[in-house]
Amino acid sequence: MSIGLTVNGRDVALNADPVTPLLDVLRNYLDLKGTRYGCGLEQCGTCMVLIDGEAAYSCAREIGSVAGCSVVTIEGLGTPQHPHRLQTAFLEEQAGQCGYCLSGIIISAKALLDRNPAPSRADIVAALDKHLCRCGTHTRIIAAVQKAALMGEVA
């Protein structure tokens, strides 16, 4: 059975078992490695993607349940050549140590800025609270999201 959805603006038709996790489809069928496996339990946030504009875990989400949806991954935000302002802000703030948490966090930040272009610090903390970062980069990550919000105002 073929499952149709939009990924990063492209229509894709997949021959996949409908119970396959969206995360596996992104990583292994579509070679989008920026969405990361951390727990498979919806507890850490490394697998976060946008589904119809909302930040959502992809690790336990069955592909069959997103048929017809629009999915955006970190690769859909920007590239090293043409980074999204969030990616630019994270680089400018050097907001990362190992970096494993970052792609998921940037996705949640994108969902936040889309619905609230001028978030307070508390808004940012609330939006990111489902994400873990073992390296303790939290302070810089918050600063990077604040910076990206400001870049959006002038853009």
Added chain:
Amino acid sequence: MSDTLPLSIVNNRRMDKWLGFQPDRTVRLAVGKVEIGQGVLTALSQIAAEELDVAIGRIDILSGDTADAPDEGSTSSSQSIEVSGRSVRLVSAELRTRVIGRLAQRLNCAPEDLSVEDGVFLQDGNPTGHDYWSFAAPEDFAAAIEGSAVPKPFASYRVVGQPVPRRDLIAKVSGAAFIHDIVRSDMLHARALRQPSRGARLQALDEAAIRRAAGGAIQIVRVGDFVAFVGADETVVQRAAVAAPVHAVWTGVRELTPLQQEAAWFRDQPSDDRFIGDPGPPSEVGMVVSETYSRPFVAHAALAPSCGLAEYRDGHLSVWSHTQGVYPLRNALADILGLQRDQVTVRHAHGAGCYGHNGADDAALDAAIIALQVPDRCIRVQWRREEEFGYEPVSTAHMTRLRAALDDNGRPVDWTAEVWAGSHVQRPVFGGVMLAHEALPNPPPPAKANDPTEANGGGGTRNGFPMYDFPAKRVIHHLALQTPVRTSSLRGLGALPNVYALECFMDELAERAGIDPVEYRLSLLSDPRARHLIENVAARCDWASRWPVGTGRGLGLAWSRYKNKAAYACVAVELDVDQDVRLRRVWCAADAGLVINPDGARNQLEGGIVHAASMTLKEQVTLDGDGITSLDWASYPIMKFSEVPEIDVEIVARPELPTLGMGECTFGPTAAAIGNAVAHALGVRIRDMPLTRERIAAALVR
């Protein structure tokens, strides 16, 4: 000269092991240390760019590769910049001196007349028509490194000391960046069925049931009691691994008890005992006080479960790993698998920050075992979350009892630290046992209890000796011969529990003497660098306005010099306690001598503060009869965004002094500052970490 060379150079004497000029006008720099999220490769690139006088962007760094990079052991204990940095500086200075020396002969001028501007040679400021890429010759690279060139004086630094951004971050915010993301042609996915414990034997395995659960094609690989599921579809292989444990029957599984999850359990275990420091028994003269502090087993809890790739082709085994030491891993793999060392290549690929020896090496061994059974394919092993929590080597529980004999002014004249802990380091190179090796037909003997020597900073004894001016100090170390679960290195080894004990006890002694804790410390401390940091932090946190105890809000301070020889850090913490501890603000000052990359250093200092706070307030590996029960992020919580305080870090500049490793220096002081602040807030002391809601409630009814 060579006896003063850093070990990294002694083991890798040829210049071309380290440096090369490449046709695209870049400089190849090969190092043995690996990037584990600490920005080390950026810092090492800065040092090479500085000494060679080339733009930082020209440095093309290769790290952690047993085929092409030097052997520098493991990346650990804040040693990367101290040791590898010194090597890169000497090597780069020497290459520059050699090439300039030959050019001076050619141009018939003095070497001092020549300078280098981004790799281009100038004579008295004018172009010579020569640069590194055109003029460097094979003879510059073939000769042994002597270490005789004089590096630049710090006052002329242009790249070192600057906040150079990390080049690896861009991939990490945009797509594939990690070992987990490597795709090779013909790659097969694999998952292991874990032997529940050492010595357990697989009695029966219902392969048909596992295949049904997988719902797709898998190959089941069995070697002794090691079992793995292999196939082209990762989802199918994962389902097999999730289903497998209930379809496996084991005998000889060791039983644990929840008692073993507490540090106090070690007190009654057989141990290897050592006495270090002042001879003679602890003094009984005067007022003698004693308290006991502990930290439980804690996990590395990297955000990514471990991953390893291996392929066996034409008699050669190629392995990719996020190990901290590619050479030690290569040697261990060759020994376990019965291969010659030159039949094995290990390459480093980035993993998630784990700050110690986690499952990385074990996942590589899993992949290698499977690759030998399924040759000519790349085998990718991805550990599952519960596998990482359940089977990685954890950091040992650790108990420290302090005992001080006091003079009439309440100051210690005789000090004893007594430590009970398991091994703090069990890397394969250090007598440790790799996980799957225990399931193979010829399992190794149990790991021997082992710990780093005092010269290497100790393990259980790390920071056990106070740097205060006490007339007599000693450490008694009870290294347990056995641990209930595998243990190995995690950020700072024994430093966090020992500094927690020491700096909490100092507050308790100050209170007993009726003296302000900062004043008390300063009255017992002559090290000027330490004094400076304490005064700096006390001023910034307005220590002078500290309020009475027991208000629910606390301010605490602590300091240490990591390993008593690396970087210094002082930390103050302000927090509130109601049911839980809520951190409000953290102030930190650090002194690490010459700082290569201040921005990277700040990142590590802050990260260490959050990591230590998380460990102090929340973290404990729990056990029951079957083994580790803290197998997910709900049962092993770590600090969240909403719990992280405001952090204000200041680096005290000492560019004239040697660089000191700083990755771990905030770790112990943060834990102890929290302990002291909680005691200040509550008016009662909690000596056992983590400082959870239950511990606070128990302390208040005590």
